[in-house]
Amino acid sequence: MEHTKGYKRILVTSALPYANGPIHLGHLAGAYLPADIYVRYQRLKKRDVIYICGSDEHGVPITIAAEKTGVSPQEIVDEFHFRNKEAFARFGMSFDYYGRTSSPVHHKTSQAFFLKLHGQGVFKKKAEQQLYDPKAGMFLPDRYVKGECPQCGYAEAYGDQCEKCGTSLSPTELKNPVSALTSEKPQLKETEHWYIPLGHFQKQISDWIATRHGWKSNVLGQVKSWLSDGLADRAVTRDLSWGVDVPLPEAKGKVLYVWFDAPIGYISATKEWAEARGDPHLWKTYWQDAETKLVHFIGKDNIVFHCIMFPAMLMAHGDYVLPNNVPANEFLNLEGNKLSTSKNYAVWLEDYVEKFEVDPLRYYLATIAPETKDSDFAWQEYLTRNNSELADILGNFINRTLAFTNKQFNGKVPARSDLDDLDQMMLRAITKAPKEIGSAIEKVELRKALTVFMDVARTANKYFNDQEPWKTVRENPAKCATTINICLHTCNTLAVLMEPVLPFSAEKAWAMMGHDTDVHAQVWDGVAKIELPAGHQLGKTSILFRKMEEKEIQPEIERLQNIQAQLRGDVPVEETQEEMKISYEDFAKIQLRVAKVLAAEFVPKTDKLLKLHIQLGTERRQIVAGIAQKYSPEQVIGKKIIIVANLQPAKIRGIESNGMLLAAEDDNGNFSLLALDKEVNDGAAIR
Ligand SMILES: [Zn+2]
Structure with missing residues (x-):
């Protein structure tokens, strides 16, 4: 093996x-x-x-x-x-x-x-204050608490995240928190939890990551960013009734954190x-x-x-x-917008399979696989890929070959005789295809694998056209037989090579080739060498890929457009920020100014917040910023930063914040304060 x-x-x-x-x-x-x-x-x-x-x-x-x-x-x-x-x-x-x-x-x-990790003394046990709803008799994790976002002031932020500004939060960071269960004001109550000190594994993980060859750069980028920030303790248990009970007598009412189980x-x-x-x-x-x-x-x-x-x-x-x-x-x-399950802006698999065939979706999704960056599903492109690639190239080649064989050779494989250059070229193309497609799949480069696969089908169509079997069938029957023999041989190979992406069509094509064996049990490496003996009877032919019509996908496009229209029109601004456009007047309301950081310190009992004293021209202010995991106080003191100067004051962890600092963060977790290109005095306005 x-x-x-x-x-x-x-x-x-x-x-x-x-x-x-x-x-x-x-x-x-x-x-x-x-x-x-x-x-x-x-x-x-x-x-x-x-x-x-x-x-x-x-x-x-x-x-x-x-x-x-x-x-x-x-x-x-x-x-x-x-x-x-x-x-x-x-x-x-x-x-x-x-x-x-x-x-x-x-x-x-x-x-x-x-228990194994507990027995080895891996965990740390920590007591901490968490929000508790006395009426419901339970602690309030994540979305069980609502309150005001300490960053942007949005009133309906959840205990795990503010959906308006996207900041990750912990329940105790919310201002004026209320229980989502009872609307009661929660109390702080002490509870104990087990933590895995990920910092203890920092070196071991870093060393191991350094040995990972061939990993995708987006993956390595994110991992290295986490590692360079330093790994913190992370709770493995929480107070909740639904989950895997913590198997310790003193842990009644606690379950394993879902990330752990x-x-x-x-x-x-x-x-x-x-x-x-x-x-x-x-x-x-x-x-x-x-x-x-x-x-x-x-x-x-x-x-x-x-x-x-x-x-x-x-x-x-x-x-x-x-x-x-x-x-x-x-x-x-x-269709150019972010998926949203809560807004039903999605294509649900169970709906799709009721209305459409599976393989065209598998094919299209694999050709647009978001391998290195985000990609976009568009119904129109789905239809085009089905019609112009699956139906017009792959399906067309297999169906025209089988139709010709049925008509001219009674559905039996004709014998091969002397090979010309074109025949040799076609045979070479299918002989090397399994290796080329396979090595791309091995590296999970599906777009590339499909490009190579579809090129074989394109080559096959061209071969059929160039050999003109509809002419040679009368002028040179031996040559016609050879052409069709090689075309059938190619169909047979394609039937197996399409199996990973198009499993249902592969079954259909394999049966059409007259096999009663299982296409899913074939051998990838040997597929181009499978002999179709002269006289082998083909199976019943049917259309492999049906051409789709615009009217089939129109309702799907309209449904999604309607949701987008509703989102633009009827719902609060915070839920449509990706698509929302603002006027210049709106923008002009925001005062952005240059500030110089005079002093900075960690906010006690948090791992995210820095308290900054800043100078704006003649004015001094204090702001609280969620940058402590990315910048140390030493790194920001003396820096000139950009702040929103006319944000309503907010209290974060009991500390007054008079403004919001601006920073940029990408999907890999790279994080930077906004910086100036040339020297400008603090207090300067940004226009
Ligand atoms: Zn917010």
């Missing part, structure tokens, strides 16, 4: 989707379709590969969704676990196992993992897979044998969890292999 260099087996995972909503195209393009293509290819390469996924069923979004709809969290996760599993299956996702984190095996596995879900699901196969210890081979290649497919929002936190957990435990690669994708936009 052949393997990727140095490995005996491959374990592939896709991020566990949250079981609080349906799957949409953004999910598919990021963590699922690329993994499925990769896994299907590895199976055809006859490698030992398993593909593990499942539902992430814990966490605050699920309990909030349950409260909103008046049902239990279990009912929510039951609904979406099965709906998503079904939609994935219809999309052709070929998981070996699709588990769920509410399963007893998962609870046991994640508790044992916690969710990745262990990959292990639990592998255990269940092994049990279902009647070989309960087999999971260990995949997780604990050094000759396993572990690959996590995720979206970019999950990079820190899979490249820092989960590896730190695995290192602390000691028995597990570390990920070999984490090919995270960027995000997919929709």
Whole structure:
């Protein structure tokens, strides 16, 4: 059996989707379709590969969704676990196992993992003040608290994030907080939690990351930015009723933080897979044998969890292999705008599969895979790709070859005789295709793999045209037979090579070639050498890719346009900031000024905030800025910064802030204060 260099087996995972909503195209393009293509290819390469996924069923979004709809969290996760599993299956996702984190095996596995680390003294226990709702009798994590954003003053900010300015928050940072459950004013109450001191793993993680060759630069960029900021303690437990109970007698009412238990879900699901196969210890081979290649497919929002936190957990435990690669994708936009699940601005997989065929979507999503930057799904382009590539190039070649064979050779493979240059050229093209396409898939460069694949089909169409079998059938029957023999041979090869991306069409094409074997069980490397003996009877021919009409996609385009129109017209400004345009008059209301930092210090008991004393011409002010994880006080003292000078004063952690500092941050977490290009006096206005 052949393997990727140095490995005996491959374990592939896709991020566990949250079981609080349906799957949409953004999910598919990021963590699922690329993994499925990769896994299907590895199976055809006859490698030992398993593909593990499942539902992430814990966490605050699920309990909030349950409260909103008046049902239990279990009912929510039951609904979406099965709906998503079904939609994935219809999309052709070929998981070996699709588990769920509410399963007893998962609870046991994640508790044992916690206890092992606890027993080794890995965790720190800390007492802290957290918001508590006495009426509801519970602590208020994340979205259970609402209040005023300390950065922008937005009144409806949540305890984990302000949706207006995007700042990450902790519940105690909100001004005038209220409980989302009872609208009561919460009290501060002491609670104890276990923390993993990620700083202890800083060197080990850095050393390991330095050995990761062939990782995507967007992934490495984010990881290095986290590492250069220094890794902090991170809580692994919290006060909540829904989740995996912390398995310690003194931890009643506490559960494992979902970031901690969710990745262990990959292990639990592998255990269940092994049990279902009647070989309960087999999971260990995949997780604990050094000759396993572990690959996590995720979206970019999950990079820190899979490249820092989960590896730190695995290192602390000691028995597990570390990920070999984490090919995270960027995000997919929709018709030029950001996807929004809460605004229904998305294409939902379960709707799609009711109306359309699966393979054109798999093809289009793979051709626009957000491999190195965000990409855009557009229905019009989807239709064009289906019609002008799948139907006009790939489908056309296979269908015209089969139609010609049916008509001129009674549906039987004609014999090959002497080969001319064009015949040789065509045979060379299909002989080298598996290797070229395969090496691109191996590197998860799906766009490239599809370009090479479609070029083979283009070459084949040209070959058919140049050989003019419709003329040679009368003028030179032996040459015609050779041409069609080679065309059929090419169809046969394409049927297998399309399998990873177009699994349903591959089945159809394989049957049309007269095989009663399983196309999914063919051998990638040998596919171009498969002999179609003269006289072999082809199967029944049907259209491989149907051309679609504008009117089929028009309702989809209109639905999305309507949502955008509503968003522009009827909803508050803060929810449409990406698309919102402002007038010059609006902009002129904002006073931006140059300020000089005179003094700076950390705000006690926070890790994000600096208190700055600044000079604006003759005036002195104090502002609080959330830059402490990016800049030390020493780094900002003496600097000239840009501030919004006429922002309403705000109290942040009890400290008055009279202005807001401006900074830039990109998707990789690179962060910079806005700087001046030339010397300008403080107090200067910015126009
Ligand atoms: Zn805000």
